[in-house]
Amino acid sequence: MAKQQIYHALKVDQDICYGCTHCMNVCPTEAIRINEGKARILKKRCVDCGECLKVCPVDAIYVEQDDLEKIFDYECRVALVPAVFTGQFPTAITEEEIFSEMKELGFTHVFQAEFMVDMINNLMNEQIAQNDEKPLISTFCPAIVRLIQVKFPALIDNIAAVKPPVDASAAFYKKMLCKQGIPESQIGIFYITPCAAKIAAIKGFGQNTNEVIDGVINMSYISNKLYHKIKNRKDSLKDLPVLPHLSSKAVQWSLTHGESDHMNGRSLAVDEIHNVIEFLGRLEDEEIPELDFLELRACDQGCAGGALLQGNRFLTVERLKIRANQLENDDEQNDDLQEYKDILQDKDLFITKIDPLPAMSLDQDFNEALKKMERIRNLMCYLPGIDCGACGSPNCQSLAEDIVQRKANLSNCVFMQRMMEKNRKLSGEHATRIIEKTWGNQRLDKDCSKKGAKNEGM
Amino acid sequence: MEFVYEVEGGDFTKAGNASSAVKKTLKQLNVSPKIVKRIVVALYEAEVNIVAHAYKGTISVNINQDQIHIVLDDVGPGIPDIDLAMQEGYSTASSKVREMGFGAGMGLPNIKKNVDDLKVSSEVDKGTKVEMKTYL
Numbered sequence: 001m002a003k004q005q006i007y008h009a010l011k012v013d014q015d016i017c018y019g020c021t022h023c024m025n026v027c028p029t030e031a032i033r034i035n036e037g038k039a040r041i042l043k044k045r046c047v048d049c050g051e052c053l054k055v056c057p058v059d060a061i062y063v064e065q066d067d068l069e070k071i072f073d074y075e076c077r078v079a080l081v082p083a084v085f086t087g088q089f090p091t092a093i094t095e096e097e098i099f100s101e102m103k104e105l106g107f108t109h110v111f112q113a114e115f116m117v118d119m120i121n122n123l124m125n126e127q128i129a130q131n132d133e134k135p136l137i138s139t140f141c142p143a144i145v146r147l148i149q150v151k152f153p154a155l156i157d158n159i160a161a162v163k164p165p166v167d168a169s170a171a172f173y174k175k176m177l178c179k180q181g182i183p184e185s186q187i188g189i190f191y192i193t194p195c196a197a198k199i200a201a202i203k204g205f206g207q208n209t210n211e212v213i214d215g216v217i218n219m220s221y222i223s224n225k226l227y228h229k230i231k232n233r234k235d236s237l238k239d240l241p242v243l244p245h246l247s248s249k250a251v252q253w254s255l256t257h258g259e260s261d262h263m264n265g266r267s268l269a270v271d272e273i274h275n276v277i278e279f280l281g282r283l284e285d286e287e288i289p290e291l292d293f294l295e296l297r298a299c300d301q302g303c304a305g306g307a308l309l310q311g312n313r314f315l316t317v318e319r320l321k322i323r324a325n326q327l328e329n330d331d332e333q334n335d336d337l338q339e340y341k342d343i344l345q346d347k348d349l350f351i352t353k354i355d356p357l358p359a360m361s362l363d364q365d366f367n368e369a370l371k372k373m374e375r376i377r378n379l380m381c382y383l384p385g386i387d388c389g390a391c392g393s394p395n396c397q398s399l400a401e402d403i404v405q406r407k408a409n410l411s412n413c414v415f416m417q418r419m420m421e422k423n424r425k426l427s428g429e430h431a432t433r434i435i436e437k438t439w440g441n442q443r444l445d446k447d448c449s450k451k452g453a454k455n456e457g458m
Numbered sequence: 459m460e461f462v463y464e465v466e467g468g469d470f471t472k473a474g475n476a477s478s479a480v481k482k483t484l485k486q487l488n489v490s491p492k493i494v495k496r497i498v499v500a501l502y503e504a505e506v507n508i509v510a511h512a513y514k515g516t517i518s519v520n521i522n523q524d525q526i527h528i529v530l531d532d533v534g535p536g537i538p539d540i541d542l543a544m545q546e547g548y549s550t551a552s553s554k555v556r557e558m559g560f561g562a563g564m565g566l567p568n569i570k571k572n573v574d575d576l577k578v579s580s581e582v583d584k585g586t587k588v589e590m591k592t593y594l
Contacts, residue, residue, distance in 0.1 A: 154494060281478060282474070284495065285481065285499065287502060356491065358485070358491075360485050361485060361486055361487065361488035362486045362487065363488060364488060366488055366489065366594065369486065369487040369488050370487060370523070373483070374459055
């Protein structure tokens with residue numbers, strides 16, 4: 001079987017990672033192991049949800065992103081900004097001010113990622129009416145799409161064919177700029193991302209590589225820069241940019257219930273990836289009574305909980321709601337939809353087929369998998385069931401799986417080591433070597449500079 | 459390879475636990491998603507039947523190269539007329555059970571649809587035995 005090359009945005013900085021178990025324990029797809037004192041991400045299983053990045057106590061997990069300098073490769077430099085970006089700033093700072101400062105950073109244009117929400121909403125509703133598989137699952141959150149590919153392949157046909165608004169908005173704006181006479185090669189569209197999953201989606205997995213968005217910039221990097229600029233500004237701003245009209249629906253689209261509140265039929269919203277996994281499990285068993293639409297988000301509070309946001313997610317939600325309420329009065333159906341639709345092509349609005357990429361099976365071959373499972377069940381008779389993670393795998397079950405896949409040994413278990421020492425099958429020396437193999441050399445030596453110790457930071 | 463699960467009558471919060479465990483196993487065995495879905499839907503129905511109607515029961519799942527063989531054996535009121543129970547829409551569920559969203563009379567017919575071979579035997583006031591086979 002050909003190996004699928006899947007791009008992942010999450011990386012472990014080998015110099016900073018000191019090999020604790022936080023990321024391994026929180027990973028919803030059990031995609032992290034510890035080896036030689038460092039966290040390793042299993043590419044086949046990772047869905048780029050960013051849970052590991054959020055929980056890392058030393059910021060050793062980072063996202064691979066484009067350098068801000070890359071925007072200067074283009075004459076026309078567009079920042080494609082999602083609504084949660086402005087939600088991080090206090091409401092006293094206006095959107096116009098924020099976007100004006102964006103231009104100071106070097107962007108020539110700023111455009112909203114949610115501009116196409118009304119059209120996407122209509123297309124989704126059309127699909128809800130047509131789709132055989134119920135419920136229709138939104139493509140909005142790329143970590144969820146990957147999760148279904150990896151862990152719930154039976155639900156692949158439930159995924160909507162409509163692209164998320166950011167893709168349609170980017171395609172639309174690029175075409176508008178081309179219409180103004182700017183050559184396409186000179187237009188660089190840079191998405192300011194609230195999460196790792198969006199980076200992975202744009203840099204591509206499978207055939208769905210994004211050809212419209214030219215780069216992705218980490219939101220926390222940009223908001224830090226902007227906040228600093230705004231705080232230190234002396235003179236008042238000149239030419240405030242005029243922004244296209246965004247509906248209150250569009251402003252709240254990326255928050256939990258942002259989509260589900262506007263879909264026809266019976267809709268439900270579930271956020272936070274562990275909640276989503278539990279829910280999808282029940283959906284697979286057909287335990288969930290008939291639903292028409294399902295909004296699923298990997299982060300708590302939707303994009304306001306994105307790993308690359310600076311602000312507190314609850315305050316971000318509140319601020320976006322305040323901004324949306326200000327728009328409520330003039331919130332009417334966008335009459336220009338047909339005009340937009342004429343500008344866009346199908347490929348700007350619809351995704352190509354999504355393939356299942358199941359990563360939870362023990363072997364491609366059923367009989368081999370059956371044998372491995374029998375061995376796992378046998379190994380589980382011996383492992384203590386404490387799920388401490390001291391072996392470098394997230395729990396006893398996954399250690400047993402790693403053993404049958406020849407990626408670990410029974411003696412990686414510290415409790416098994418004890419039993420082996422007691423039965424004189426293992427020397428203390430050897431046991432220490434095994435521990436050092438997992439947790440790094442001299443890991444058990446006294447070290448007063450480590451986190452929480454008396455000389456930390458000195 | 460055999461897996462055995464205990465099911466307690468009347469405990470709807472735990473209904474589905476055995477089905478979920480079996481599903482995880484089948485996924486690990488790389489059984490095709492379509493087959494997994496059918497087996498799990500059938501098993502979930504049957505598991506809920508024990509919870510809804512019986513006092514207690516056991517589920518044993520046997521997996522080998524050719525087939526997945528599941529036997530649900532319960533201690534309970536039994537089914538007086540199996541042919542009637544196999545009809546769509548026929549239900550003996552109490553209103554309490556229906557309020558919880560169960561008891562639409564689709565249980566056994568839905569199981570039959572999702573497995574290759576279904577055998578139901580029952581003795582009134584003793585219990586019911588449901589055997590289902592799916593060939594791989």
